[in-house]
Amino acid sequence: MIEMQYQDVVELAKRRGIFWPSFEIYNGLSGFYDYGPVGALIKDNIINTWKYIFVELEQMALIDSPNINPEEVLDASGHTKVFTDYITYCERCGEAYRADELIKKKMPDYEFTTYDDMVKKIEELGIKCEKCGGNLSRPEKFNLMLSTKIGPGKGKTSYLRPETAQGIFINFLPYLRYFREKLPFGVVQVGKGFRNEISPRQSLLRLREFNMAEAEVFFDPEYLEWKGFFQDMMDQRVRLLTNRGEDVELRLGDALKKGIIKQQPIAYFIGLTFRFLKNIGIDTERIRFRQHHPEELAHYSKDCWDCEVETSNGWIEVTGIADRNQYDLKQHIEHSGADLYILKKLETPKNIKVKRFKGNEEKLKSIFGNEWERAKKYLESLEVTNNQIIFQGKRIPEDAYSIIEYDEKEEYTKEIPWVIEPSFGIDRILLSLLEHSLYTRENTGYKVLRLxxxxxxxxxxxxxxxxxxxxxxxxxxxxxxxxxxxxxxxxxxxxxxxxxxxxxxxxxxxxxxxxxxxxxxxxxxxxxxxxxxxxxxxxxxxxxxxxxxxxxxxxxxx
CATH class of the missing domain: 3.40.50.800 (Anticodon-binding domain)
Structure with missing residues (x-):
């Protein structure tokens, strides 16, 4: 049995209707691929297996939300400001490159730490333009979202979603009602994501339009535990690469006890990811989980473990298990004024003196225009503190409200749920699976896809x-x-x-x-x-x- 490489997979994929570059009769467009009759079926079967695990076994709720998000949603989530990669241009021919990818071609194990270190590496390695050999500009941030306009005339600025997650967060209250206000619960979505990649490459590995399967799992912040279908999950052994440089194979339960993995749900979903990939046919000897360094964490994340699969292109990320904490819901509360909280009943009700903000309608109208009612609702939902009050990026000045005090019996306390997110890149999983499955029979020379x-x-x-x-x-x-x-x-x-x-x-x-x-x-x-x-x-x-x-x-x- 002779194992195959990436190029063998690409040749087979095009010849047998698995996948091929899009728009080929118009000279193509990098970063876009079509699934053919065979590939579309394989992709659907991978997704159906994922749904079987997350929806049927783990009892999460499957939803479907729009591909297009209005600007306000992504302003709140932070994507309009920080969903970026570093881009560098050739000073001679103008060719654009993703800076960290240029370094990885010469240092395959390179991981981004700081901007200054990245600039230093480019200089030390003598990296030049791959097209003409010219010098490269100093890297700068490039926003990866694809924008569009909704409606006639000037239209409403919107974006093709960079992730499916925001469609779940903004509808937290209907899902809370669906689960009868009992936490924890999970909401999952399978669909398209979009990134205006600087240098899309290697077929399905780096796309501008890609298939995702994501779960947002909501917890009471005081009880971060997922009691899932698999009661033996903490006995699962996996390979872990920590952000301290350790490379160990451990039971998940031991990794939790040693403090290598901080949260029980993250450990559980690492194990669930391992079992999902094993079940669809990924070689388990070529699976590892790598913890992000603090410098490479996404803007919403406190901790993240990437599942990486070894291929002929090196180790590639196929899944991320992120601790999104309270970031997203907190942002949407602040920007929309929506009451995205859970209520927790106190064991003993308390008689308390309550201070609340009371908004000045005229002043709020002058600051927020048509959004003044939402600003007022948000303001009056807050506890009185000395902190500045910000709504939709604007400060609410002290003359826009008064503070009133009254007696109240407190029976409930409000909390923002905590979120853990397993996010799967379906295209990368499919590409890795094909490479792990394709071989040549030694006696005949025929290729076999061991699916x-x-x-x-x-x-x-x-x-x-x-x-x-x-x-x-x-x-x-x-x-x-x-x-x-x-x-x-x-x-x-x-x-x-x-x-x-x-x-x-x-x-x-x-x-x-x-x-x-x-x-x-x-x-x-x-x-x-x-x-x-x-x-x-x-x-x-x-x-x-x-x-x-x-x-x-x-x-x-x-």
Missing amino acids: KPHISPYKVAVFPLMPKDGLDKEARDIERILRTENFNVYYDESGSIGKRYARADEIGIPYCVTIDYQTLKDGTVTLRERDTTQQERLGKDELPEKLRRLILKCLTSI
Whole structure:
């Protein structure tokens, strides 16, 4: 068995309808790829497995929100200011590059720490323009969001979403009601994300439009524990690379006790990610979890562990498990005035003196215009402190409110939930899976895609030995029976049976059913298994149940 490399995957993908560059008849557009008939099925099967784990087993709620977000949403989340990469330009020809990626080409293990260190590395390594050899400009920040206008005329500035998460955060209250105001709970979404990448490259590895699967899991800040489906998760062993430079393999429970992983939910979702990737067919010897250095954390994150998979392109990030803490909900409370809190009942109610802000309508109208009512609602929801009051980036001055005091029986306290987020890059997972699965048979030289049955594009192929003498009619009847039993069937009657087996192997079909002259006599068929090429004879009526057992065994072995 000869393992394949990235270029072999790309060649197979284009030739057999898995994926290819978009808009090719118009010379293409970098960062965009189409999934073909085979690839779209593989992608959907990966996503369906992810949904099975997160929605059916972990009991999270599946939602769907718009791809386009108005500017206010992303102002609040911080993306309009800090969703950036460092860009550098050739001073001679104007070619643009992502600065850290240039360094990684010469230092594969490089990780960003500080801006000054990045500039120093470019100078020390003597990095020049790859196109003309010219000097490069000093790196500067480049916002990665793609903007658009909604509506006629000047329109409303909006953006294609850089993540699916904000569509979940802004609807926190309906989800809180859905879960009957009981925490913790998870909300998941599968969909498109968009990044105006500086230098998209290597097919599905770095795209401008990409497929994501994200979960936002909400906790009471005082009880950060996820009691998920898998009760043995803390016994799962994984490889961890800490931000202190340690490279260890540990039980997740031990990593928690040692303080390597700080939060139980992060440990649980690291284990869940490992089991998901193992279940779909990623080589577990090539999976590791790397903790972010403080300097590389996203603006919303207090801690983050990336799941990285080793490929011929090196270690690539396929999943991030981030501690988003209270950042997003706090930002949306401040910018929208919405009451995105949970109420916690006190064991003993307290009689208290309460100070509250009372907004001055006229003054607030002069500052916030049409948004004054939201500003007033936000102001009057706050506890009185000496802190400056900011709404939608504007300070509310002291003459815009008064402070009133009254007696109140306090039965509840308000809290902002804590959020842990596992986020999966589906395209990168698919690309890694193809590379881990593709090999060449040593005895024939034919390529085989060793996909698990529940991930393969077709569950079974049906072949008449010859397209004549009634074999083709019998094969079509068996194909119809299998389709009726809800199997995705690949039918092929052209060429020799050996070539048909090879074509099926190349796109990962796990089982082939051959209808021959014996079938016409006794109703038996040949069932061939892809990886071993072993064959067994069984009655055609036994096929549906036999195939169902084989496929279900793979899906449920998590």
